[in-house]
Amino acid sequence: MNSRAYVLLCFVFVGIAAHIFFQWQVETVEAMGSDIEIESFSAKSEFPEGIRFEIVASSTKPINEIAVNFRIGQQVSGVYEYLEFDTGPKVKGVLFWKTNTGAKYIPPGTIVEYSFTVSNESGDVINSENNYLVYEDTRFKWDEIASGTISVAYHGPVKSRAEDILDAMNQTLYMMEPVFGDVQGDPIRVTMYNNVAEMLGALPPSSSTIRSELITEGQAYPDIGTLLVLGGGRMSRGTASHEVTHILVHRAGDSVFSSVPSWLNEGLAEFGNVSPSFSYDVALDFAVHADRLMPITSMKNRPGNPEDVIIFYGAASSIVEFMILKYGPDKMLTLLTEHKSGMNLDDAIEYVYGIDKLSLENDWRSYIGAPKYEPDLSENELPTPIPRPTVGLFSLTPQAGSISIASTENDDSVVANVSDVSSTPETKNAEVTKSSGCNRYGGTNQSTDYSMLLLLIPPLLIYSRRK
Secondary structure, rough: OHHHHEEEEEEEHHHHHHEEEEEEHHHHHHHHHHEEEEEEEEEEEOOEEEEEEEEEEEEEEEEEEEEEEEEOOOOOOEEEOOOEEEEEEEEEEEEEEOOOOOOOOOOOEEEEEEEEEEEEOOOEEEEOOOOOEEOOOOOOEEEEEEEEEEEEEEEOOOOOHHOOOOOOOOHHHHOOOHHHHOOOOEEEEEEEEHHHHHHHHHOOOOHOOOOHHHOOOOOEEOOOOEEEOOOOOOHHHHHHHHHHHHHHHHHHHHHHOOOOOOOHHHHHHHHHOOOOOOOOHHHHHHHHHHHOOOOOHHOOOOOOOOHHHHHHHHHHHHHHHHHHHHHHHHHHHHHHHHHHHOOOHHHHHHHHHOOHHHHHHHHHHHHHHHOOOOOHHHHOOOOOOOOOOOEEEEEOOOOEEEEEEEHHHOOEEHHHHHEOOOOOOOOOOOOOOOOOOHHHOOOOOOOHHHHHHHHHHHHHHHHHHHO
């Protein structure tokens, strides 16, 4: 063996020995340095009120801090909260995390990953292993079926409905893979309800009333990876397909800077629908002939009028279909990828399709036989600014180029002057009395302290000049 090989072999040996020694040292310190013992821990669903976290731990030294770290569904960031307990060598820590508000709402069926951290007064710290809770709707006893990355929870003798919904969503994933790419790695959990009353009890507090057909029959939470579906609905298969596509859109196109605009999001969701409703096509045809077609690519959110909502869905579905059929699904995938990377959607459209957003809209309008959209450029024009007079210092001594302001208090004429270097000949020496000014100051005949009137001169002067 030559000297170079010998030296290299020595380096390898020393490295392996150092790694083994370091690992042994860490394990020894962990074993000897902490005498904290976690006897039990749990998380319990109390839907819709919240999640109850509990832990029992003991130590030879008083335990002074317990925290739980949990992550909701597929959200990137987690939650770190401290538990309440009575300090001592053996404690029971409790935290009730409320979910009955719009801000903290967690949809039923969501997986919550959690772990605990316990420390004592000596500075010893121990972490529990990660565990998982399915945040179930505790009003019902659930069964579950699964295929691929999708699982459907249901209750009652409705397994065939659950299987139909599961089949529709898997068809959607397969059909939309050329558009979204491979975004099926993370699980998608579905909770199926049998009627509207059950469904409304599961929605967030702000969604307790029926707002639209899609929200009533299905609701997706893309950043969490959870979906609620009304299994007894007449369009449950199409609803499940539509809503699961929203999750795919989020994974393929939403960035940390912005979400995919509503027209593209809803258009893709309806394009991926394996059981679409013909009502959107009828609404779009009506809008074209009644001249009620909206500038779809300029709409970031859905309109508020119920009739316009249906037209919006029809237009969004149609323009997405046009984009995919004319330019191919690979262009749509590139568009979503560029947007996810942080590019503005308008810039991404120009980058991918080589035309601006307005040209894209008008090409689509020509395709469906609608008139071109010509934006009103005057809407973007700023109003002409009104010149503001330059007001100088107040003085009781008449100044050149000033305005005289007379007071009629006690029928004695008192004149003050305010320097105004921008005044015109017409406004010089103009009298402003206590009863003339603006209504903001009353204009009554009651006695007024003159010192207070002087304080009001500058704003009164500016206001009257503007009028």
